[in-house]
Amino acid sequence: MRAVIMNSDGKVAVETVPDPQLPGPDGAVIKVDAAAICGSDLHFYDGDMPSVDGLSIGHEAVGTVVEVGPAVTGITVGDRVMVSCIAACGNCPGCRAGDPATCDHGSTIFGFGAGLGGAQAELLAVPVAQSTLMKLPDSIDDEAALLLTDNLVTGWTAARRGEVSPGQSVLVLGLGAVGLCAVRSALALGAARVFVYDPVAGRRARGAAFGGIAVGDDGADPVAAVLEATGGRGADVVIDAVATDRSLDSAFGAVRTGGTVSVVGVHDLNPYPLPILIGVYRSITLRMSMAAVQSSWREVVPLIAAGKLDTTGVFTHRMPLDQAPEAYELVAARTADCTKVVLTG
Ligand SMILES: [Zn+2]
Ligand SMILES: [Zn+2]
Structure with a gap:
């Protein structure tokens, strides 16, 4: 598959990498329909935070489930889903409260080089699918869903x-x-x-x-x-x-x-x-605070669906995945014209 790769010098490239495997019986693999570039990705790009060479980057994705583990219930192949930018055990008091960053067993952000792949890719392996993924109602479009993976819940x-x-x-x-x-x-x-x-x-x-x-x-x-x-x-x-x-x-x-x-x-x-x-x-x-992702979903998704919270106007650019290097350059300029970029296909 193709994936956006960040190198330690902040250079961004789109490379062909091995497809991700199902991350255990409670995991899923999704085909990424749209991913977004986040301000926190720029810390690697700008060199504020150290990056390894070959980092598969990105933590904001919506997609379609293509594979689920046998222990997953409530999520099936073909479901349109959004991915919590933070993954955790799903089962401890913090996770059950919907705040994965407070997981007793530690939490991990996608695309930060800590074991989870990057969302700016064609496929993404998702651990603990039942809590990390949310099946999307039709009332939530891809842009709203991408905001719900991180920026809006933050x-x-x-x-x-x-x-x-x-x-x-x-x-x-x-x-x-x-x-x-x-x-x-x-x-x-x-x-x-x-x-x-x-x-x-x-x-x-x-x-x-x-x-x-x-x-x-x-x-x-x-x-x-x-x-x-x-x-x-x-x-x-x-x-x-x-x-x-x-x-x-x-x-x-x-x-x-x-x-x-x-x-x-x-x-x-x-x-x-x-x-x-x-x-x-x-x-x-x-x-x-880090985003209390799932507890915020419980509150914000109904507000969006009821038309009480507007999600439009945040994304300013839509570009193909292959143009990720140009997209990063645009976002990193932090101008008034470019707030946020969606990467598709
Ligand atoms: Zn983000
Ligand atoms: Zn937990």
Whole structure:
């Protein structure tokens, strides 16, 4: 089969590799109908995180089941499915609660070089199919499903773990796909005002089109703008969908005393100097989360199906799998024009 391969120098190529095998009796193999490039894939591309040579990359896929193990029930060959970006045991308290990142036995992300293949490929082997896969209702199209494999459930988790409540003010830092999904999630949970900031003007404009209130235009300080708009208090909840030292500084600067900073961005490997003393004095709650995939599916899939959560407008490009090198170049430029790319065929 063909697969997108990332090398240690960040070079991307489409190569022919062996077909994946059924990963045990509880696993499945799917034919990938569409895969997406995620901001976290760029950490390998940009060299923030070490990659091995020949890494089969990608963790966002929807597809059709072509093989199932004998122990799998509820998923059959021919089913249209989406794949949780995180795989885990499926059976411990954390997994049963729908939060595979908290698995007692450890969790693994597809395409991160930790034993699971990459989703940007023609076929994908999926362990513990019963919990890692979800059969898709017709009301969820491929683009919505791709967002549900990671970015939308990450944005939803950010808002839920931030405990966004009706009437509150929220600031979302970083308006890539996760940030945009966090804006809609916060609004769906009843936030009265969602301030949005990204250093790229066009991305702030997109955040405003998604229902946010753009801050930091014309080079203004986004923290000062949020403080001013909230009468000096700060936002009840700050969602950091970037997690650089700079965005974390902004999050702690813009959150109100007693408020919550909810981090879902992927920081690089260097430690961040956490302002503990200020955080303690101001009773700041800090939450750091991976997507609670299956518990979010239970909440978000019905909202999408009922037309109460919009999933359109996040994907900006659709390209064939063979053009993955060009697609990575586009996404890595982080312009206003390219938020997210679907790879098909
Ligand atoms: Zn992702
Ligand atoms: Zn588990």
